[in-house]
Amino acid sequence: MQVSHTPAGVSAAFDDANLIAQAGLVPVMRLAERCGLARLTAQKVKLTGAKNSAGASADAKVTSIVAGMAAGADSIDGLDVLRHGAMPALFSKVRAPSTLGTFLRSFTHGHALQLHAVHRRFLRELAAHTPLLPGAREKAFIDVDSTHKRVYGRAKQGAEYGRFKGIRTLHPLLATICTPASRPMIATVRMRRGKAADSRGAPKFTAEALATAREAGCTGMRILRADSQFYNAGVIAACRRAGAHFSITCGMNPSVKRAVLAIPDAAWQQITYPTAVPDPETGELISDAEVAGIPLCTAFASRKKSEQVTARLIVRRVRDLARPATVGEQGELFPVWRYHPFFTDQPAPTLQAEREHRHHAVVEQVIADSKAGALAHLPSGHFHANAAWLTLWAMACNLLRAAGALASAFHAKATTATLRAHLVQVPARLARSARRLTLHLPQRWPWQDAWMQLFDTVHRPPEAA
Template sequence: MQSSHASTAISVAFDDANLIAYAGLVPVMRLAERCGLARLTAEKVKLTGAKNSAGAAADAKVTSIVAGMAAGADSIDGLDVLRHGAMPALFGGVRAPSTLGTFLRTFTHGHALQLHAVHRQFLAALAAQTPLLPGSGQKAFIDVDSTHKRVYGRTKQGAEYGRFKGIRTLHPLLATICTPHSRPAIATVRMRRGKAADSRSAPKFVGEALATALEAGCTGMRILRADSQFYNAGVIAACRRAGAHFSVTTGMNPSVKRAVLGIPEAAWQQITYPTAIPDPDTGELISNAEVAEMPAYTAFAGRKKSERVTARLIVRRVRDLARPAVMGEQGELFPVWRYHPFFTDNPAPTLQAEREHRHHAVIEQVIADSKAAALAHLPSGHFHANAAWLTLWAITYNLLRATGALTSAFHAKATTATLRAHLVHVPARIARSARRITLHLPRRWPWQHAWTHLFDTVHDPPEPA
């Protein structure tokens, strides 16, 4: 492939009023409309007071932000991608970036909670109308984790020097839902200041995530998975109240260490991973490990009796290659191990429970996705505006995941970057005839059949409930 400049003169003019760059927004936003995003926003989000004019028509502003994020916008100014060419002929009520920025800055903590309610009910509608979470009636995993997002500017509310030296961050907390057959959807999110502890308000957050999973159709076994930051009595109690199971990394505290070292050598089972996995401590790839179980370990023994929990302690150990083994005349005497224990009441067999717990790392893909998309920036100096931006990203993420689930088996598992490239970033020319608009898309588009299937599906009459 080479440029044709040498043989053909090329000129450029931005003057075609019938072109659009993101024809895929037509079926995507049609799906959002069918699942009631605008209606839910109008019902739930009530911005009142001195800035009431900015809060009017919240539904149009929320859908404008979601559409912009679906197209790839990662800042308030980036939302201007919606105002080009023939977009006004296809979408009404698109707002300017300045209007959307003013709208976000009117948010308070209460308004952010109203937007959370929209997110929860919209997720339930997506799960009901699309195969977003196949198999959720049998088993679903709720994963909880936090991340730090670097921000700039001394006046950005809530930004503090937290975990990373010399770097000011905000500290989002998120929970995802997945099944053995699906990629994760986002159950709930919270924006927090940079120095907030990982486990701050974790029991309440876990309870909300488990309730959201139930609303989204996860009526079978629900298993909460989390890292050691969330290993506390409050989180386990929240799981028990919600009727869910738990699988939480413990870390090697003194009580756990005594229990692990008390496991008899004959109890360890050798396992070989089909593909190498990264070690949580060193990041090195490992292919072999040993797994053992202590079937009745009592956690939180120092607390009052009602808060103690007895369940399984499952441990994976791998050779610590950084520390040489103690050698004797007849070879190795004392191999050195690193241990990775987790506390669970998952009723599955030991190796299956270990495999399912390790799959908790899937939430890292969602975090990476966020930082490559709308959370590349937290665009406002106002804390609650950034909290609203985070929730709107979660809504957009779930909408794109549901779009992929409707399109094909491949797109159901694809990343959102792939969904944008295949389904959203499709250029088109519009033509009007007899009060009808026709979209003319590129000939031989590689994903033509998938796109057409999506378009036909969301424009067919909805099936009876």
Template sequence: MKSSHTAAATFAAADDSNLIAYGGLAAGVRLAERCGLPGLVRDRVRLTGAANGAGTAPDAKVMSLVAGMLAGADSIGDVDVLRHGATARAFSGIRAPSTLGTFLRAFTWGHARQLESAARAFTANLVRHCALLPGADQVIFLDIDSKVKPVHGYAKQGAAFGYTRQRGLHFQIVTASTPIAAPVIVASRLRKGSAGSAKGAAHLIAEAVNAVRSMGATGQIIVRGDSAFCSHKTVAACRRLRVRFSFTIAQRTKVRTTIAAIDDASWTAIKYTDAVFDQDEQRWVSDAEVAETEYTAFTGKPKKHHATARLLVRRVKRLGRAHVPDGQGELFTAHRFHAVFTDTALGLVEAEATHRRHAIIEQVFADLEDSALGHLPSGKFTANAAWLTLAALTHNLTRALGALASAFHARARTGTVRRHLIAVPARLAAGARTLTWHFPDRWPWLAALENLWTAVGHRLRT
């Protein structure tokens, strides 16, 4: 590929007022309206008494922030991307970044919770409208995890040094997924940077369970998490809510003793990295094996907190040579052990493999940080809490746009959906009281864009 003209014969002019850089925003804004986002914000987010008129028109301000995030904005100033070309003709009520910053800074913790309530109701409408969680009548996985978002400078409220030894703010999210559906975010919470990973986890799990049930999910709910979330509080919350749990458990002395007592004949080889299936013996020849036993956890707590369930253990051969003394061969096979505390009714191999798929939440973290959560943009803690909620909402909206477009985009990364279906240049033409969006011909993903366009109620010119 090379330039078609010399530099001397190439010119540029910013003089076309009919162009829009993000033509796919039309479908995103229309879908948000169809699922009731403006009305939910008007009804539930009430910033009464806020100075400088910050509390007026919260629906227009939230829609401006969400539209900016759909276009890839990761700071308040980046929302100015909406004010170019023909966007003022295509959309009404676009607010300036300075207005949006004032709006976010007017939030208190109560207002942030009001916004979370509106976001949960909107996500429920989105899931039902777009069939975002197919298979939720069979089984639905709730994955919980936390992450420290590094921040810089000393003006950020709540910023502190946590387990990562970086100054930051610490947020939790819970995602919902099924074996055939990509994850959507059903609960989120911002905490100070020094907060423990599991602080408030039991309450957030309860919010997530209630949220997915309000979406019409009737299947078995399984809550998954890493060892930071394996506590008597989270297990008690799962049992109180009548859902199953699957948590990695830290290998303290009692767990190691229980693992050592497992009979060597109880181990079953599983399909793992570089595994080979033996056709004659009908089994996997693998470096990983699994076994299970019964285990009572939290015995250091009062008896009412004791919990008995299955302990699933995966052992993997240590392939490195660091544990073998110089000049000696391997006298016996050494293993690394990974233990899971669970009460699921799945078979041993399936239950262990199902727990490992908890790693899907890391993809959601990557998607968030590749878009609106590239930064926590305000110095005020509650403004950042509202920003996190809107980032999660926009992630779900982007996921819904992909689901309406094609089977590929339903499971694609949100960055891919943004490049293929939202960042599509368009030229507006008005006539006969209609507005026509002219997209590029031979756009590689035109079929998916047409599916999305018609799914939200727009018509195509033929």
């Protein structure tokens, strides 16, 4: 592609008051309105001093921040993207970044919990109005994980030198909900200081995530998946109280190691990964992974009997290529393996349970997605302001995911960056006629059918209950 004119043949001027750069915010925020984001915020968030010199209430500020994040803002100053061109004609109560920053800095721990309640009920409404979680009445997975987010500035509250040497971080905890046919949604989030242990507050957090999943329509089998840092009696007890199953990686502690080494060779089942590498000479897939299960294994045996848990131990082993096997005249004698055990009480067959547990890695995609969007920065020096920012990101993420589910089957599983590029960041010119507003969008926009499907659906009168 080449520029079709000479440098002298073109000029530019920012002078059109009828243009907007994010026309997709019209259907997206209409969906938020239908699902009661402003109403829920007004009911739940009772923030002292929420009305400042601008006269704006908490609901106007929350919706402004969520809209800015949906448009791609990753900082408080970036929220100014909402104030350009014809945006004032399409949206009311848009607040300035300085007002929104003051609002966030007014948060305390209690106010952050109020915002969590809004997030939880907003997810429930999104799931009721859109096909967010297909198949949730049969099976749903709740994935719990933590991440470290690097921050800068020694005055930032809660930032500490934690896992990574010489790097100051905050340590968010998050839980997602997905089904075998859907992308993950954000169930709940918590902001923690940088040195917080991975499992700190995990039992209570797990209970909240499982309750949120049920409220969002996951009334069938619920399976909690987590890494080894969440392998503790409290997390499993929370699953049992909520009537959910668990699938949690456990480390190779002495008791697990003895159980794994006692598995007979005949019990191991070969598995082949879909992305296994073909051998250049034979063409066969190179995959040395094998799976075996121990039907009855008791965890936490040193605790009192009421806290001990008996369930299945499933182990996957792969060749340790970093440690060559012992080789003699008759070929390989003692292959070296790396073992990956996990503890579960879900009823699926061994190979299916192992495959579903491995899919827990989908939560890492959500974390990567967040750091490419609104969590590229934790913008405030105040800890609770960053905690509120984290929760608002979760709401914006779920809102975009719901919009994608209404737009098309492709967008239902697209990343949030793709949803912004295809559905939100669409330029348009605003025309007025007979007290009606018309958005004129680019001709031959590649995703115009999906955009119009979303637009028509959210502007259609709601169906009778």
